[in-house]
Amino acid sequence: MSRQRKIALVGNPNAGKSALFNALTGARQKIANYPGVTVERKSGRFVLPTGEPVEMTDLPGAYGLDFTSPDEEVTAKVIAGMFPGEAAPDVLVVVLDASNLEQHLVFAQELLALGKPTVVALNMVDLAERDGLVLDAAVLAEELGVPVIPTVAVRRRGLAELGEAIASAGERHAGPALTDLGATERRVAAHAMASAAVLSESKSHRLHASLDKVLLNPWAGPLVLLAVLFVVFQAVFAWAAPFQDGIETGVGALHDAVQGALPESLLRDLLTEGVISGVGSVIVFLPQIIILFAFILAMEASGYMARAAFLMDRMMASVGLSGRSFIPLLSSFACAIPGIMATRSITDPKDRLTTILIAPLMTCSARLPVYAVIIAAFIPNTNVWAGIGLQGLVLLALYIAGVVGAMGVALLLRRTVAKGGASGFIMEMPKYQMPRLKDMAIGLWQRAWIFLRRAGTVIFTVTVVLWIMLSFPKAGPGENQVDASIAGKVANGLAVIVAPIGFDRDMALALIPAMAAREVAVSSLATTYAVAAGDDEEEQAAELGDQIKARWTLPMALAFLAWFVFAPQCMSTIAVVRRETNGWKWASFMLLYLFGLAYLAAGATYWIAVAAGL
Numbered sequence: 001m002s003r004q005r006k007i008a009l010v011g012n013p014n015a016g017k018s019a020l021f022n023a024l025t026g027a028r029q030k031i032a033n034y035p036g037v038t039v040e041r042k043s044g045r046f047v048l049p050t051g052e053p054v055e056m057t058d059l060p061g062a063y064g065l066d067f068t069s070p071d072e073e074v075t076a077k078v079i080a081g082m083f084p085g086e087a088a089p090d091v092l093v094v095v096l097d098a099s100n101l102e103q104h105l106v107f108a109q110e111l112l113a114l115g116k117p118t119v120v121a122l123n124m125v126d127l128a129e130r131d132g133l134v135l136d137a138a139v140l141a142e143e144l145g146v147p148v149i150p151t152v153a154v155r156r157r158g159l160a161e162l163g164e165a166i167a168s169a170g171e172r173h174a175g176p177a178l179t180d181l182g183a184t185e186r187r188v189a190a191h192a193m194a195s196a197a198v199l200s201e202s203k204s205h206r207l208h209a210s211l212d213k214v215l216l217n218p219w220a221g222p223l224v225l226l227a228v229l230f231v232v233f234q235a236v237f238a239w240a241a242p243f244q245d246g247i248e249t250g251v252g253a254l255h256d257a258v259q260g261a262l263p264e265s266l267l268r269d270l271l272t273e274g275v276i277s278g279v280g281s282v283i284v285f286l287p288q289i290i291i292l293f294a295f296i297l298a299m300e301a302s303g304y305m306a307r308a309a310f311l312m313d314r315m316m317a318s319v320g321l322s323g324r325s326f327i328p329l330l331s332s333f334a335c336a337i338p339g340i341m342a343t344r345s346i347t348d349p350k351d352r353l354t355t356i357l358i359a360p361l362m363t364c365s366a367r368l369p370v371y372a373v374i375i376a377a378f379i380p381n382t383n384v385w386a387g388i389g390l391q392g393l394v395l396l397a398l399y400i401a402g403v404v405g406a407m408g409v410a411l412l413l414r415r416t417v418a419k420g421g422a423s424g425f426i427m428e429m430p431k432y433q434m435p436r437l438k439d440m441a442i443g444l445w446q447r448a449w450i451f452l453r454r455a456g457t458v459i460f461t462v463t464v465v466l467w468i469m470l471s472f473p474k475a476g477p478g479e480n481q482v483d484a485s486i487a488g489k490v491a492n493g494l495a496v497i498v499a500p501i502g503f504d505r506d507m508a509l510a511l512i513p514a515m516a517a518r519e520v521a522v523s524s525l526a527t528t529y530a531v532a533a534g535d536d537e538e539e540q541a542a543e544l545g546d547q548i549k550a551r552w553t554l555p556m557a558l559a560f561l562a563w564f565v566f567a568p569q570c571m572s573t574i575a576v577v578r579r580e581t582n583g584w585k586w587a588s589f590m591l592l593y594l595f596g597l598a599y600l601a602a603g604a605t606y607w608i609a610v611a612a613g614l
């Protein structure tokens, strides 16, 4: 039996390759309305209308085959069959953005010059039509010498026709007219072809142009961005509250049910103190995470995120970074790992290194539970001014502290270990789009699932291990269980180091398991206090927030927050930095500088707060 044929989706960034890939293979690759989303190849199975199964590969977007960044390198190598262990694709599907045809035809010509069996997907014809542009696919097919299929990936339009064209894509040889062209000639040819393919055009981008006038205005733009962020962080607290209460009640009821149903035993304690108190204390933050991501996804899909990147460019340039760093840094607000991987679209190696090293300072979603539990315990739920809540403001301030810290570190790095100047901003602005409800729902479901899976795996495991270490050896009469336990003894050692920055033993104890995942800081506090409560029913019933409030002072709480703004508390991030920088050198550098920064920030916060009499 012959091997499966391989089909590769290739084209400029933001052409809709991943959207097409998802529509054809049923995969759930990330799509977003800005260039540089996909940085790794991804394969899936697709059955052609002839019944032939093929292997379809989604590639990172590229502007040409002479790669300038690591993600473009993947594309160039896969197409050339030079990717280790992988055969070259048998058929290329060149994806073009119909509303941006001229630009996308430049790379298309280079791909056609390879002489491989090729099909063109003229994607986003809906957006072109919205802009008053009607294209003739037949004319384009004539010009390019390959089938051209109009598609709308997100509405699954043209997929069957595309499948048929792929099935019958035959051998072809690029004539000398195509192969001999240089970059400039290709641009001229692209212009001619794009013009020839236009059936009718009625310029109607007016609405979007005027939107950009406001959103990209040097004065109004940043104000709008700030206002948007403001609303986001207010919503994270205000809208989540009823849902959180619901989950809290559910977790409490489950706790009581297990407590009542099982006889007193180690198993019961493990379930109530470890699993339900610990993991439950983290799950409570699901609504906040979903609200945060609803905003992020809407901003990504609408095209506003790319405008935010443009606005931030001047600030980034002032610390020696390019606007290209914005998207990786932005992804780091979900998690530093995809963010660090997204730096592969950065051309300059020092620029890329700097971005990698500061990515963990962006507030990842794993910090949200830590921030939220402490804010809820110590910051009163009051309005500062007309509906603007203090809790949301403090949360925004913590996010800003991370960004400001990152900018400061970038400035230092660019003057020392990663010397270099800022490079210009070259990102193209995507078209504005209404976010599609279905894509939003899928995106939110994915985020929720990632969170719940972490709760069920890493957080669950670490919490159970911690509970065991907290429960043995058993305390003698009159002795507190935490003091007697292995975990308590280990934490006593660490407590000496963190005592100067205001942390007590329980806080020190939370820092160790939090290396696995930051949210574990919350579950481990919950478990520690549940074990410490012993049989005291009143203490057992107290919610984590109240426990923390009863045991910590305000300066301690603020110091703990400051610590989590900076601390490199996640092993997976460090592992990814090692992989992306090819060695331990920069990974250990990052670990050291972040711990140092966290220690200083927490210490300064603590002592200033104490001096201020808080």
Ligand SMILES: Nc1nc2c(ncn2[C@@H]2O[C@H](COP(=O)(O)OP(=O)(O)OP(=O)(O)O)[C@@H](O)[C@H]2O)c(=O)[nH]1
Pocket (backbone or CB within 6 Å): 012, 013, 014, 015, 016, 017, 018, 019, 020, 030, 031, 032, 033, 034, 035, 036, 037, 038, 039, 059, 060, 061, 062, 123, 124, 125, 126, 127, 151, 152, 153, 154, 155, 300, 301, 433
């Ligand atoms: N209106 C419309 N939007 C589309 C179409 N195809 C894709 N999109 C949207 O265009 C944006 C970019 O799509 P992606 O699939 O992420 O583009 P990509 O080519 O994979 O981009 P990179 O991975 O950055 O190279 C997303 O917001 C999609 O929802 C289409 O046919 N019509």
Ligand SMILES: [Mg+2]
Pocket (backbone or CB within 6 Å): 017, 018, 019, 030, 031, 037, 038, 059, 060, 061
């Ligand atoms: Mg993609």
